[in-house]
Amino acid sequence: MTGRSIPHESAALHVTGQAGYADDLPLPADALHACLGLSECAHGRIARLDLDAVRAAPGVVDVLTAADLPGVNDVSPNGLGDDPILADGVVRFWGQPLFAVIARTRDQARRAARLAGVDYDPLPHVLTPQDAQAAGTGYVTDPLTLRRGDAEADMARAPHRISGRIAIGGQDHFYLEGQIALALPGEGDEVSLFVSTQHPSEVQHMVAHALNVASHAVTVSVRRMGGGFGGKETQMNLFACVAAIAAKRLGRAVKIRPDRDDDMIATGKRHDFVVDYQVGFDDQGRIAAVQADLAARCGFSADLSGPVTDRALFHADNAYFYPSVRLSSHPMRTNTVSNTAFRGFGGPQGVLTAERMIEEIAYATGRDTLAVRRANLYRPGDLTPYHQQIEDDLLPGLFDQLEQGCDYAARRQAVLDWNSRGGVIRRGIALTPVKFGISFTATHFNQAGALVHVYADGSIALNHGGTEMGQGLHTKVAQVVADAFQCPLDRVRITATSTGKVPNTSATAASSGTDLNGMAALDAADQIKARLVAFVAERWQCPPDQVRFAPGQIMAGDTAIPWEQAIRAAYMARVHLSAAGFYKTPKIHWDRATGKGRPFYYFACGAACSEVAVDTLTGEYRILRSDILHDVGRSLNPALDIGQIEGAFVQGAGWLTSEELWWSDDGRLRTHAPSTYKIPLASDRPRIFNVALADSVNAEPTVGRSKAVGEPPFMLGISVFEAIGHAVASVADYARAPRLDAPATPERVLTAIERLRP
Known part of the structure; x- marks a missing residue:
């Protein structure tokens, strides 16, 4: 049965509209609805919170504040106690929940939540990692440094050195089904919840703490979600706690489903990064040493920023061997929503850092980026920056197969010939790899x-x-x-x-x-x-x-x-x-204090070649073609795996091209709806899109000798970003690295073109 392309178990239900989600569950006749009241201040003390008009609004049954919570006012997944359910005295980001309205209908709860009178005594706020570093707001959690060799000395001895900075934008999960929780009170201290979460046990524990009951009193059920992408790993906890507290307090079922705007404003996203890097290399483009500092916009609390920024370091090598290396994370505290897990979990930001350095070397030496990538690929026996030994040699073969299969050499020459004629439309092509570690870096989660x-x-x-x-x-x-x-x-x-x-x-x-x-x-x-x-x-x-x-x-x-x-x-x-x-999971171990261990059971690898066309007058672009060859071991279900690869690639390309988060100076998220936040459309997919599974078997005894597929292909979207850079560089005859920041919106592309023009 394994190894066959069996349809998704809910495929027919999905396409006929019969698949049941949390919002489809029938409600008891006396069910109530909750809505959160959100702050309109990035950082300040609450001077006045007047809820009289809220309580008097039509249909309102109850209003909850921090003082009404029976247990712990915290949903931090790491036990740091820094993530309140409802703000208590101080607000730390624009959109932080202040109170919850419980009303007979959802519309009544929403309308009532807008009637609160709130005054703030403003406090200084910072919005970016750079601002946080300048203001000294500190870290939300302990940073990490990975070292191997003497990076400083080897950098000084390297024949060539380049320093640079790349800004890497965040990303909203934009799941089709938003956050939602339904709580049903049971007898005694019992409560049952039907939620959309990736982590039912954590919801159970958080609700138990918030209610001040034992975990066995709380039952959490999930049939299916309409997308998660990491946004429902910890972010559901707050909504579940509000619903459960209200349900037990009132003895009635309570449901909470925020509007898309409130959902986007009040829930965390992919971490923005600003990376300062230095790379030393020789005349052939072989890396001698790397130093990098990765500063992340973590938000007002830690959430999962510790492991996310750790994993960014784990993947800042991507597929390349650094003979000497020093990588440091800087999880910066900012007055923005607390950022969280997102497909790749910091890995994509690390991989993009590695690819930027490869790009820098290629333009500095006048070599094809693919040649530089090949020269630096890991070989069996090499050590990663965290001292895990590389045991397989898949990527050179994947490169060979994809390069020949997509006719890379001839197509690259055709791109160069096209661009040599000048003109408004320039083309670019890039072939990029991914090596992604599989396992939770927190060993106990495995x-x-x-x-x-x-x-x-x-x-x-x-x-x-x-x-x-x-x-x-x-x-x-x-x-x-x-x-x-x-x-x-x-x-x-x-x-x-x-x-x-x-x-x-x-x-x-x-x-x-x-x-x-x-x-x-x-x-x-x-x-x-x-x-x-x-x-x-x-x-x-x-x-x-x-x-x-x-x-x-x-x-x-x-x-x-x-x-x-x-x-x-x-x-x-x-x-x-x-x-x-x-x-x-066997074999894995990790000592964070020494920065050494085997945090990953195995690596999943892949490669993608993308070709784009860029309009140099507007900065707009199209993905003309993408070819992907990805390693999933012995596939349990090829159809599902190919679907995951296609979706991950498009989502990764969207992160690096059109999905831009933007805050105004007062700390307000302005890209909080489909009208202002642009996910990829069907028309944005590559015009020609070829996806194949590599013929491989996992060396480790996983189920069916398969490999994970959810996150690794997300980073193959970097091939689109690199191809855009290649097209941009053509206006300066490839003499200078384009140094695009992400996302490469048409505005950023146009700015880079103007900067590079002779």
């Missing part, structure tokens, strides 16, 4: 559980700790279980993820959902299979080593027992047909 029931009629119920957000996780894990039992896929049904079934789960993040939950489900299936083998061997008088599972049946030597018959017989013989599976 565990998963699953629950498998085989019913007396032979049908199978499967539950695991992962969450489905459209990526096909449930489909893949169902394939794993069906393959283990050799039964048809329609005999396996995955039920909603629930903390009441599988406890202490990790977030569905870090591209590890299938690796972890697939192995946990396989462990559960293997336990049941072992019991069935023993039973069949005894009942049918066959040595256990001659019992095997075949399609739709269990073989006892030469005797074939239909699956349903064997299961019914096992049930009648009181064989236990349920099992809880568990898996923890």
Whole structure:
């Protein structure tokens, strides 16, 4: 069953509108609706908070402030206590929740929330990493430095040195389904929540703390999400807590679903970075030493900024060996919404830093960027900046195959010939790699559980700790279980993820959902299979080593027992047909204090070649063609994997081209709706788009010897950014690096063109 392109388990439901999401759940007749009242000050003390008009508004049942919370006023995922549910005395960003209105209808709650009278005593605010460094606002969490060799001395000895800076913009998750939570009060201290979250166990723990109850009193369920991309890893906690507190306080169901504007204003995003780098290299473009300081806009609290900025350092080498290196993170505190996880989790910002340095070297030496990339690729035995040894040698082969398959050399020459004729439209081409580490860098998150029931009629119920957000996780894990039992896929049904079934789960993040939950489900299936083998061997008088599972049946030597018959017989013989599976990733370890270890179980690799056309009068551009070759190991489901690669690539290209976050000087996010924030359209995809899976097998014993696919191809969108840079550089005959900042909006492209013109 694995290795086949099985349709997504909810595909038909998706396209017919029958797939149920949290907003589709029928509400009890007396259900209430909540809406948050948001601050209109970037940083200040609350001098007056007058909620009389709010309480008197039509339909309002209750209003919650920080003083009304029964437990801990905090949803920080790291236990630092710096992320309040509702502001208490001081606001630290424009859009911070101050209070929550509970009303009979959603419209009444929204209207009432606008009636508050609030006065602030303003305090100084900073919005950018540079401003934070200048003002000395400090870090939201401890920084990290990775070292290997003597970067300072080797930099001084290098034949050539370049210093530069790149500004890398953030990104809004823009999930189709926004944040939403429905809380149903139960008896005693119990409460049940139906939410859109990537981390049900964390929601459970946060709600328990906010209510001052034990975790066993809180049950969190997730059937599916309409997208997450990291934005529902920690950001759901606040909404779930508000709904749960109100539901228990009033004894009625409470639902909260913020408007898109409020959702974008009040929830965190991908971290903006400003990177100062220095690279030393020789005449052939081989890197001798690298030093870089990566400063991030983290927002007012830590959230996940520590591991995000750590992972940016882990990937600031991308696919390249740095003989000597010093990389430092600077997680800066700013008066903006607290930034959070986003597909790639800091890795894309690190990879873009590496590619900028490669680009600098190529233009300085007059070499093709691909030649410089090849000269610096990792080889087996090389050490990363965090001292993990490289064990495979996939990328040179991927480069060879993609370069030949997309006819890179001839197309690059055609681009050069086109540009040599001058003209308004310039073309650019780039072939870029990705090497992405797979595992949570917080080692304890690399565990998963699953629950498998085989019913007396032979049908199978499967539950695991992962969450489905459209990526096909449930489909893949169902394939794993069906393959283990050799039964048809329609005999396996995955039920909603629930903390009441599988406890202490990790977030569905870090591209590890299938690796972890697939192995946990396989462990559960293997336990049941072992019991069935023993039973069949005894009942049918066959040595256990001659019992095997075949399609739709269990073989006892030469005797074939239909699956349903064997299961019914096992049930009648009181064989236990349920099992809880568990898996923890082996080999990994990480010592943050020394900056050394093996934080990643393995690496997923890929390469993309993109060609663009740029209008030098307007800065506008089109992606003419993109070819991708990506390593997913032995694919569990090629159709789903190709879909993930295509989506990740387009989302990555959007991050680097059109998706621009913009704050006004007073700290107000101005790009807070589809009218001002531009995600890629269908018309923005490459005109020619070729995606292929590399013929490879994971060297590590993952489920089916597959590899993760969710995040790594996101960084292949960098090939578009680099190709735009190549087209821009043509106006100066490729003599100078274009030094584009991201996103490369038409305005930035045009500015770079004017700067480079002779």
